[in-house]
Amino acid sequence: MQPQKENMEINEDIVIVGAGIAGLATSVALHRLGVRSIVLESSESLRTSGFALALWTNAWRALDALGVGDSLRQLSLHFTRFQAFSADSGLPIAEISLEANNKPIDYDSRCIKRQEIVETLEKELPPGTIKYSSRVISIEQSGVFKLVHLADKTVLRTKVLIGCDGVNSVVAKCMGLQKPVDANRSAIRGYVEYPKAHGFEPKFCAYFGGGVRIGFLPCDDKSLYWFCTFTPSDYDEKIEGSPTKMKQFVLSLASNVSKEAYNILERTSLDSLHCAKLKLRSPWDILKRDNIVKNNTCLVGDALHPMTPDIGQGGCSALEDSVVLARCISEAIFARKLIKVEKLEEGDELYKRIKVGLEKYAKERKWRIFSLISTSYLVGLAQESNGMVISYLREKFLAQFTIKTMLKMGDFDCGKLLK
Numbered sequence: 001m002q003p004q005k006e007n008m009e010i011n012e013d014i015v016i017v018g019a020g021i022a023g024l025a026t027s028v029a030l031h032r033l034g035v036r037s038i039v040l041e042s043s044e045s046l047r048t049s050g051f052a053l054a055l056w057t058n059a060w061r062a063l064d065a066l067g068v069g070d071s072l073r074q075l076s077l078h079f080t081r082f083q084a085f086s087a088d089s090g091l092p093i094a095e096i097s098l099e100a101n102n103k104p105i106d107y108d109s110r111c112i113k114r115q116e117i118v119e120t121l122e123k124e125l126p127p128g129t130i131k132y133s134s135r136v137i138s139i140e141q142s143g144v145f146k147l148v149h150l151a152d153k154t155v156l157r158t159k160v161l162i163g164c165d166g167v168n169s170v171v172a173k174c175m176g177l178q179k180p181v182d183a184n185r186s187a188i189r190g191y192v193e194y195p196k197a198h199g200f201e202p203k204f205c206a207y208f209g210g211g212v213r214i215g216f217l218p219c220d221d222k223s224l225y226w227f228c229t230f231t232p233s234d235y236d237e238k239i240e241g242s243p244t245k246m247k248q249f250v251l252s253l254a255s256n257v258s259k260e261a262y263n264i265l266e267r268t269s270l271d272s273l274h275c276a277k278l279k280l281r282s283p284w285d286i287l288k289r290d291n292i293v294k295n296n297t298c299l300v301g302d303a304l305h306p307m308t309p310d311i312g313q314g315g316c317s318a319l320e321d322s323v324v325l326a327r328c329i330s331e332a333i334f335a336r337k338l339i340k341v342e343k344l345e346e347g348d349e350l351y352k353r354i355k356v357g358l359e360k361y362a363k364e365r366k367w368r369i370f371s372l373i374s375t376s377y378l379v380g381l382a383q384e385s386n387g388m389v390i391s392y393l394r395e396k397f398l399a400q401f402t403i404k405t406m407l408k409m410g411d412f413d414c415g416k417l418l419k
């Protein structure tokens with residue numbers, strides 16, 4: 001048994017809870033602007049559940065601002081096109097080129113392994129920034145400070161608390177936010193690594209309709225990521241704990257996908273499957289400022305805006321959040337050169353400035369997040385529904401329209417980080 005620690009109180013200027021994409025990117029963004037932070041992570045090491053994720057143009061712009069865009073580009077393939085097929089018939093229903101020729105937007109769409117993105121971000125941080133095995137169990141107000149209590153009884157006293165602790169966020173709970181709602185849909189994700197080049201074209205290939213969305217995305221020459229979203233019945237609920245059942249279930253849904261795509265599913269080993277229920281925050285909740293920022297506490301990424309994965313923007317928008325937040329905090333701190341405040345009382349200038357900085361972040365982000373959550377939900381309905389009318393419209397124009405919408409939502413620039 002580990003010896004029990006004494007109650008220790010440690011002072012920190014900025015505490016970030018969670019070392020997922022949001023927490024790491026926020027800490028890197030602050031670091032780029034000369035602002036120190038620490039990141040508390042409950043796990044013993046970086047978590048990479050979910051295998052990989054699609055990153056759209058907005059995410060690559062944010063990664064460029066963080067200074068890691070080019071190194072991550074070298075680890076991924078640039079998608080040349082987005083192809084959609086009917087999951088009912090297997091026939092093509094939409095295709096959009098992602099090549100730069102004659103386009104107003106230079107799309108940058110790629111799929112990247114989660115491990116690569118979190119490890120790359122971690123390397124950018126000064127040693128010791130991430131405190132592993134540090135699970136936050138409660139948060140308490142102490143004057144204008146926050147006391148952050150960890151499971152090992154350590155207590156941190158901080159001026160700024162940033163919740164990047166994902167969909168079941170403790171920080172969001174302490175701010176009084178409602179729990180995210182169940183989307184009544186689930187997703188199974190899989191990852192396959194080939195001994196030699198897989199030969200799959202660098203494209204986003206997806207099957208829509210009949211109550212499912214199945215997508216295939218190469219990460220690099222030797223690995224592929226796939227996802228399958230669906231509305232589970234009472235029976236399907238039971239597959240979550242059984243990889244064998246998950247695989248059988250996905251194969252049963254994929255009877256109309258191409259032979260090449262079916263082989264990818266068949267090849268997936270049982271330890272490379274992951275099933276999760278989909279959750280989202282009501283977009284209306286985001287319009288209340290107190291739900292994004294409260295005094296010296298704020299939220300980033302899934303802690304703030306869990307959304308259905310239908311436009312692949314959860315992680316991308318977390319990267320946008322991190323750049324915008326770091327800029328707002330640094331502008332607030334360095335507004336008139338940093339004043340060293342030993343004892344921060346309510347009304348102190350620095351505290352007031354940080355509060356204004358966080359409010360600016362909330363103002364800048366709320367409509368963007370509102371539109372991402374709502375669009376994602378609607379795109380999911382249009383792409384997955386098995387209703388006759390939507391199925392008919394999807395084959396006529398909705399599939400093409402939803403892909404264009406996904407690309408449009410990804411054409412956002414969160415700006416740069418300039419000292």
Ligand SMILES: Cc1cc2nc3c(=O)[nH]c(=O)nc-3n(C[C@H](O)[C@H](O)[C@H](O)COP(=O)(O)OP(=O)(O)OC[C@H]3O[C@@H](n4cnc5c(N)ncnc54)[C@H](O)[C@@H]3O)c2cc1C
Pocket residue numbers: 017018019020021022023040041042043047050052053054055134135136137164165166167168169170187188189227276278300301302303309312313314315316317318
């Ligand atoms: C099926 C599916 C497909 C998706 N596809 C895409 C995609 O293609 N593109 C895309 O951009 N997004 C996608 N997403 C969304 C994306 O995965 C998330 O938006 C993103 O991972 C959120 O990152 P985060 O850092 O906010 O949260 P998380 O990744 O959940 O990280 C939270 C971290 O906080 C830690 N933590 C939690 N509680 C505590 C605590 N109390 N104390 C200390 N640490 C704590 C956790 O251990 C974890 O490391 C998808 C999501 C799903 C479900």
